[in-house]
């Protein structure tokens with residue numbers, strides 16, 4: 001299918017890697033224009049070079065742009081949103097940037113600094129994206145809009161490999177996304193949470209380290225026998241962003257290979273994973 005997002009303007013945070021970058025490529029291929037935001041300028045430069053390689057034939061008015069933005073700073077998010085005014089304002093917001101800090105641990109060991117940093121990016125950053133996303137849609141009198149916030153499977157299930165600040169932050173995203181869906185339903189601005197299961201991305205691998213990774217593989221039940229890939233999340237985001245999901249709002253959209261539904265998992269070789277566009 002092509003042109004599922006024809007003419008739409010999208011903003012993606014945490015777009016320099018992983019889920020955000022795969023989503024950028026899919027959105028562009030489906031006809032959307034994309035403003036890629038990330039805190040890391042060098043990573044954004046590398047990412048957009050890859051995007052141009054994969055989607056070489058963008059024709060005006062379709063565009064892909066980058067902008068450095070720390071989502072925990074409201075002025076950064078507001079400025080990024082205002083830069084879309086010349087393009088007719090926002091249609092799709094993907095609040096995807098998030099951190100899982102290496103020092104995030106249990107209730108005893110997690111420092112207040114790590115707690116506050118995690119909430120500032122993962123919760124406040126998503127709130128700012130929702131707030132300025134709605135303001136842009138209103139400014140430009142949009143008849144509809146879609147806002148997708150990345151939560152996590154850990155907002156739904158407990159894990160004995162603690163990351164308390166992260167889990168709390170994703171629980172908050174899940175809860176306020178549902179509420180915003182109700183608040184803005186009659187404006188036809190849909191809000192959904194994406195709840196990814198564990199993925200093959202640096203975010204998780206860095207946090208797990210070697211020992212935890214082994215423990216994870218030993219103790220975690222993967223019904224499909226493998227971690228997920230970023231493109232599998234990006235495809236779900238594409239559906240939630242497009243008009244195909246026009247009656248889907250307020251949902252915890254779980255993309256986890258069945259993990260949150262598993263009690264006992266089967267045996268056998270892992271299923272084949274799709275290939276990411278980027279890595």
Ligand SMILES: NC(=O)c1ccc[n+]([C@@H]2O[C@H](COP(=O)([O-])OP(=O)(O)OC[C@H]3O[C@@H](n4cnc5c(N)ncnc54)[C@H](O)[C@@H]3O)[C@@H](O)[C@H]2O)c1
Pocket residue numbers: 013014015016017018019020037038039040043069070071072096097098099100121125150151152153195196197198199200201202203204230
């Ligand atoms: N990887 C997983 O297993 C997994 C599982 C569940 C949920 N998630 C969530 O998915 C989202 C994307 O994760 P990913 O795996 O693609 O990770 P990633 O680390 O590849 O991408 C996250 C991006 O966010 C950017 N970022 C970090 N802090 C920022 C800030 N303050 N402002 C703007 N950008 C910032 C990073 O530079 C990075 O490019 C995150 O919200 C994460 O919590 C990931």
